[in-house]
Structures are given as structure tokens and as C-alpha cells.
Amino acid sequence: MGLNLIIIHQNFPAQYYNIARHYAADPDNTVAAIGDAANVRHRPRIPGVNLLAYPAPQPASRHTHHYVRRHEENVRRGQAVARLLAQMRGQGFTPDVILVHPDWGEGLFIRLVYPDTPILAYAEHWSGLSDPVLDFDPEFPASPDERCLAEYSNATRALVFTGADALQTPTRFQLDALPPLFRERAALLYDGVHTKYFQPEAEAALVLPPAKAAVNAENAALPKWFPQRKEAATLTRRDTVITFINRVLEPYRGWHVFARALPRIQEACPEAHLVLIGRTGAPGAWGYGPPPDSRARKSRNWRDALLEELRGKLDCSRLHFMGLLPQERTREALRISRAHVYLSYPFVLSYSPVEAMSCAAPLVLSDTAPCREIADHEAEALFVDFHSPEEIAETVIRLVRDQPLARRLGLAARERALRDYDLNVWLPRWTSLIEDLANRAA
DSSP states (O other): OOOEEEEEOTTTTGGGHHHHHHHHTSTTOEEEEEEEHHHHTTSOOOTTEEEEEEOOOOOOOTTSOTTTHHHHHHHHHHHHHHHHHHHHHHTTOOOSEEEEOGGGSTTTTHHHHOTTSOEEEEOOOOOSTTOGGGGTOTTSOOOHHHHHHHHHTTHHHHHHHHHOSEEEESSHHHHHHSOHHHHTTEEEOOOOBOTTTSOOOTTOEEEEOOGGGGOBTTBOOOOTTSOOOOSOEEEETTSOEEEEEEEEOSGGGTHHHHHHHHHHHHHHOTTOEEEEEEEOSSSSTTTTSOOOOHHHHOOSSHHHHHHHHTTTSSOGGGEEEEESOOHHHHHHHHHTOSEEEEOOOSSOOOSHHHHHHHTTOOEEEESSHHHHHHOOBTTTBEEEOTTOHHHHHHHHHHHHHOHHHHHHHHHHHHHHHHHHTBHHHHHHHHHHHHHHHHHHHO
């Protein structure tokens, strides 16, 4: 007998792509998903998933205290989701399990509609006064106001976690950050990587489009002084390619430090192409942290802020800002990379370093807790001090120049990705938890 599932995420499918696709592939199952209409229309559709959308909530009033503005918007999302759930219940649909990401408030009122349905909440991040990011970067010290906001930011999560039957979190670092009350109900479940899709390919190639082709709502135009690539070009494994990939080019992911390493990298490796992938346009062009100080930096985003700081010190003809790319093109960049750099605050781990491991890309990782969890220094990656542009530069240069080392690290990283992060390792653990919750409620 099949399962009835509801999956709720404002940006569906997001982290639920694999699990939604798995259950939707079985015609005995019924999979419904709920997301924000403004977001989900841009996201990939999964065959067999009945996608419902609620209108994007109105933002909080400017008179609302700034600690509470996000929470007020979360309450509105929760209301919108509760109305959709009430419609589903009125039509006779009863889910066996509901999966929900708590951070945007969509799980606040599930229990009012489905009081007996097991809820599995995705515990992605727990902030608060103990959050290590607050004291991590001396360049951006947290103010007392920011510390208070971090503490209050857990309000929505705490409410959703309290009402959930179980929690799931993808890494040990994230699990350990949870308060004991929630940690004891949380399962360590990584999302899983398609290692057959993210695999090495000797003939891989990445097309660099004309600069203007990359400009859209999420990718801002480069500064007028920056030389514009007028014709398409192609990079392959025969080229010296160094990659840096994140959802947004921002300090949380070390963009400001890596940018300051670029002059030395280019001095030692003048033939290198730097492929830089990440969003720079609205909304949220500055990422998780604060925006650049527009008065001091005169920049709309962190890419332009660092370019302005380093103006005259870079060979801009070999800096390729790609914006945010589709998964297929990101994979091609990883496949041709001689050195992939991933830097992160002690924060949520991105998918890109594990995808890079799966592609056997030689890795340079920041010596921070999330990265130490996925690889070991000199075994599958080279670790660097997040705060040191000099060390980052010299380590990248070492990896580019020492190809036997790069090959050894890349192959070892691929083996670890297959062993520890393959979707086929984690999917059975996901389904076991979901079906156990369903059976307990039956």
C-alpha cells in the first residue's frame, strides 16, 4: 500500500528534490507539495508531484520592530499554508507524513489542520547567542543588536520543532548545534549526491558566454570599468581552471578572503582562468550576512565591493563571473577544475564541495567544522586558514603546480563521496524514517 505525503518548502523542491522524486515515481504513492507561488514557478517540476502554491506574503510593516519583521512574515506564510491544508482535508486527503522546512513559518499551524499526522521537520540551522558565526569573522564583528536578533531568529524554528514528531539534519555539525531538547529527536540524514551524475568526464567543457548574456534579475551587470567578454569561449581540462562556487558571492562563504588571494594566484599562475559562480543580483545579493556599506564601498553587492577594493591588481580578462548557473553547467565547471576552492564560516554546509568531491575535483577547504566533517587534510583535500588570503593563494598554487598531488586528492575525494555521501547510501535511511513515522501513526 502506498503512502500519502505532503512536502512543504517555500522554494520547493529545494532539499526535498530527491525524496519527492523517489516517492512520486511509485504510482501507489500520492505526493503533494506546497510552496511560495513567486518561487516555485522558477523551480524544476517533478513528475507525479501535485504542486500547490500560496501567494507570497506581504512584508511586515516598517513600523514593526525589526527583530519581529521576519517572524511576522512567517506567521503569514503559516496562515497561507494552513488554508491550503484545510482545503486538502476538506477534499478528503489525509497524509501519512508531512515533511516541512521550518525556517519560513510554513509549519506553524499544521497541527490545527492535521492534529494526528506525523511531522518531520528539517533542522537546517539553529542560531542564537551560541552561534559560532557571531564571533568568527573579525572583519564583521556582531553588534549587540545582531546578537539579540540571532537569538530571536530561532522563534519560528522552536515553535515548529516543538510540534514535530521528529527532526532531520544533514551533518553532525548541524546536529550538535541543536539544543538537547531537539537534538534527542533529530536524525542525522544527509540529502545525498547523485554520484553517477556528478562524476569525472575527460571531455568536459564549459562555455563562457558573452558577459551580457549572464545578466538577469539574479545576476547583476559587471561594473562599467570591468572588461566585458564580447564573444563566447570554451574551457576544457587542457586549460588551467580554478573554480569558486556558491549560491551567492558573500562573506559567509569566504568570497572577500578568496578575492584578496587572487592577485597572488594570478601572479604565480598567469595562465589560470578563474571561474566564479554565484548570484550577485537582487533579491538578497549580499547573502546571509549584511550588505556592503554602500557609503564606503559604493557597491550593490559583494562581488563589486571586492572588485573595487582590488581594482588595478587583477587580470580581469581571466576572471569569469558566471552568475548563478544551472546544475548541468556547474557540473561542467567542476569537471574541468584543477583546484576547487570552498570556504565557509562555521555554518550550513553547501552542496558544492561534496559535488566537487564526486567529480574528483582537487579541493581547497577552509579549516572550519563543516568542512572538516567531509574530508581530511592531505587525504581528500588541502585545508587552509579561512582568514588568510596568503595561505589560500599558496595552497591553490601548490595544487595547480603539483598535478600528481591534485590527481591523488581528487580520486580520494571521489571515493569518499561514493562511500559517505552517495544518494544510494542515504535514500534508504530517509525512507526508513518516513515509513517508520507513518507506521507508528497507523
